[in-house]
Structure formats: C-alpha cells, structure tokens
Amino acid sequence: MATGAAVSRVVLYERTARWNIENAQCLSLKPNTMYESDTLFDIPEGHRFSLQVFMGGHGAELENTSTQVGLFAHCTGYESCLQPLMWRPQLVCINQADATKNRMVLSSREQDAKELCRQSNQWSTIGSPDFIERAKLATDGFMVNGTLVFELRVKAWFPVLLSSRMPAKATSEPSCAALAFSDDMARLLKSGAGSDVSLRAGIQNDATTSAGPLRAHRSLLAARSPVFHRMFYGSTGMAETAACAEVCLSDMDHPTASLFLEFLYTGKVDATAWEDEDALCHLLLAGHKYEVGSLVKVCVSHIASTLSEENAAERLMMADLLGISQIQDAALEYICASSKRLSAIQSTKAFERLGQQRPQLALKIMAKMVAPAKRSAESNSLPEDLSSQTVVKLKQLCSDRGLPTSGSKQVLIERLQASV
Numbered sequence: 001m002a003t004g005a006a007v008s009r010v011v012l013y014e015r016t017a018r019w020n021i022e023n024a025q026c027l028s029l030k031p032n033t034m035y036e037s038d039t040l041f042d043i044p045e046g047h048r049f050s051l052q053v054f055m056g057g058h059g060a061e062l063e064n065t066s067t068q069v070g071l072f073a074h075c076t077g078y079e080s081c082l083q084p085l086m087w088r089p090q091l092v093c094i095n096q097a098d099a100t101k102n103r104m105v106l107s108s109r110e111q112d113a114k115e116l117c118r119q120s121n122q123w124s125t126i127g128s129p130d131f132i133e134r135a136k137l138a139t140d141g142f143m144v145n146g147t148l149v150f151e152l153r154v155k156a157w158f159p160v161l162l163s164s165r166m167p168a169k170a171t172s173e174p175s176c177a178a179l180a181f182s183d184d185m186a187r188l189l190k191s192g193a194g195s196d197v198s199l200r201a202g203i204q205n206d207a208t209t210s211a212g213p214l215r216a217h218r219s220l221l222a223a224r225s226p227v228f229h230r231m232f233y234g235s236t237g238m239a240e241t242a243a244c245a246e247v248c249l250s251d252m253d254h255p256t257a258s259l260f261l262e263f264l265y266t267g268k269v270d271a272t273a274w275e276d277e278d279a280l281c282h283l284l285l286a287g288h289k290y291e292v293g294s295l296v297k298v299c300v301s302h303i304a305s306t307l308s309e310e311n312a313a314e315r316l317m318m319a320d321l322l323g324i325s326q327i328q329d330a331a332l333e334y335i336c337a338s339s340k341r342l343s344a345i346q347s348t349k350a351f352e353r354l355g356q357q358r359p360q361l362a363l364k365i366m367a368k369m370v371a372p373a374k375r376s377a378e379s380n381s382l383p384e385d386l387s388s389q390t391v392v393k394l395k396q397l398c399s400d401r402g403l404p405t406s407g408s409k410q411v412l413i414e415r416l417q418a419s420v
Helices: 176-191 218-224 226-233 254-266 277-289 293-304 312-322 325-335 339-346 349-357 359-369 391-400 409-419
Strands: 002-009 012-021 048-054 068-076 085-093 103-105 114-116 125-133 147-157 162-170 197-203 214-216 246-253
Touching: 012 048, 048 125, 048 147, 068 085, 068 147, 085 125, 103 125, 176 254, 197 254, 214 218, 214 254, 218 226, 218 254, 246 254, 246 277, 254 277, 277 293, 277 312, 293 325, 312 325, 312 349, 312 359, 325 339, 325 359, 339 359, 349 359, 391 409
Parallel strands: 197 246
Antiparallel strands: 002 162, 012 147, 048 068, 068 125, 085 103, 085 114, 085 147, 197 214
C-alpha cells in the first residue's frame, strides 16, 4: 500500500562570513563615521547582509562610546519582500593571537530574533555601539599587523509554513511476489512473445529513424489505459481494431514511447527519466493523453518538487494546458515567493512566451504578488485637521492610499485632500 504525506516547514537560513580589514589603524576615529563591508551573503528571497563598523564610537551618548568600537549587522533588500523576516545576528571580533578569546556579542537564539518588514526599518540594523574597547584591539591580539577580522553569523527565517505534497512511497518493502511480477512483465515486453499490436513513435529524429516498432499486447494496454481500451475494443470502425494493426503514438519520440510502454507493463519509471526534465514532462503528457492516472501522479509529484527559475514559467504553462492544479499551484507559489525571484524568472524566454500565449497566467502572478487593498470606510477617512499632523504621519497616510510620499507638508496635505 502506498501513502502520501503533507510536509510543512519553516525554512531556516544560517549563514557565516568574515570581513578582513587591512591597515585598520588608518581608519578615521571621528565619531559616527561608518565603514561598511560589501554584501557578505544573501538569501534567495533577496535579503543582503553586511557589517558596519564605527572606529570612533557611535550613538547619541558619545561620551560613553567614544573609546569604543561600534559593530553592527545590516540587512537590505527587505523593502521588496512581501513576507516579514525574522533574523538574529551574532557579531564576532576574531582574536588572531588566541581563538579562545574571540569577542562575541548578541545571541543567535531563535527566541531573541527581531522582525524586519517592508513597512518599517526599525530592525534593519542590529549591533552594539560599545562592541569592544579600541585600546584593546592591538594589545589583546585582535588587530595583528594592522588587520582586523570581524565575523557575522546570521539565523534568518520567514515565520510561515511552506507546505508540499511528497510523492507516494510504499509503506513497506515490495513483496518478493510483486518484484517478481514486475520483472516477469519486463521480460514479456522485451521478448514480444504473443504480442498482437505494434506501436510506432510519431516523432522521428536522426537518432531514432532506424528504430523499429514496439511490440505489445492489446489486452494489457487496454487494461492500463482507457484510451487504448476504446481504441481496441470500442467502435469496430477504428483501424486499430484490425488484427496486427500498427498504432502511431503521434506526439512521442521513440525513447518516450519506450519509457511509456515500460511503465504500462511494470508500473515503474526508468531511473534515467528522473534525471531528465524533458523526458519526465513528455511522460506526463503521454500519461495525460492516454489517461494513465498512476503515471500522471508520479510525474506530477516529481515535477512539482523540482521547480527552478529556469523552468517555472514553462511548468506553469504546461500545467495550465493540461489542467493539473497541483503543478500550477506549486509553480505560482514558487514564482511569487519574492520579487527577486520573479524578476529572475521574468528574464527567461519562457516567461516571455507566457505573456504572449497565456496572458491570464501573468494576471494570476500579478494578483498573487500584489493583493488588492481592502479598506473599510473608516480606514479610508482622513483626520479632521491634517495641518496638525506631523510630516511622518502625512507620508504614512499617503502611503496607505498608494499616493506619492514626496514633497512638503502642504503638498502632502493637498494630495490627501484631493484623493477623497
């Protein structure tokens, strides 16, 4: 007996990178002077992480930090992500003389994480203004030959569950009898003994023009496929009902026809097909056309779990063509996971074809990425005295209504009044 499983998980990213600063003794000690690393690492949704160091102190109370080195982790790219990000950095200054004396601050425990979302940059920078005393850098082994080494460790995740269906797997090892039956059917197919129908691939290429027809057994094909059953035992007017008839598999090449026939006999997909995306899609098309539900099921599960930026648009169009909701839903979720991923997919030729041939799918993507705003009458109303509001509040009111947020206070007020 085979069972499927629904798997839900929170995707957790753990990243570590170092930033080496050579000739660090030449950096300015002017208060609030910030030096920032290049992006040390990123995550697929587009968030980028870097380090910021203040050699001359940082913060409003400089009298308490002017002798300290400030160190902060900084995140960008969150502005274009629909989901809030939970993240917690750990900052380390490497002791180059004795690794057991590394200076480390901030816990990387999940329960201490901060939420970073597109509506607020409050937690885009996390760190310590008094990370380490500047005088100790050279004396205690943190700066050697003018070189400082900082390390950033980050745990980050989106607090949502991603769910998927796993392919059905046997609850126990196949019995010896079942294995023997499958092997016997494979030998029968290979030998062609007692076969009474020929199958010929309709798509020919240089590699398969000399390949002969495939021999098979009508009764077995009819038992496995309703289409073959109607073909062989339906209307007597069909040419395929004739003795020793040859059936043309019009939209298959010879390798696909062989894989398809092997599955009908043995219930197995050849291992090489799992490594070939095109072969798997051709098998899915064959299973769909000939109404072989078991073949469609195994192909759908595998295709939905192997989506990429290169094939997602193509798989979405195929799913729409065949009416396979599982692949379509999985492809939409994958494409719309982040604006960065959508941007990468939009640059593919497949997405260009999608816009031309199936524009309704582009509308589905747009609707999923930008949900229509739903506001009550109360939330649409403006404060009675706009002039008493701060510029920050006025900008927020404009943003909530999809209005530009630039301009003076009076410009913002006039813009809001005109929108009512």
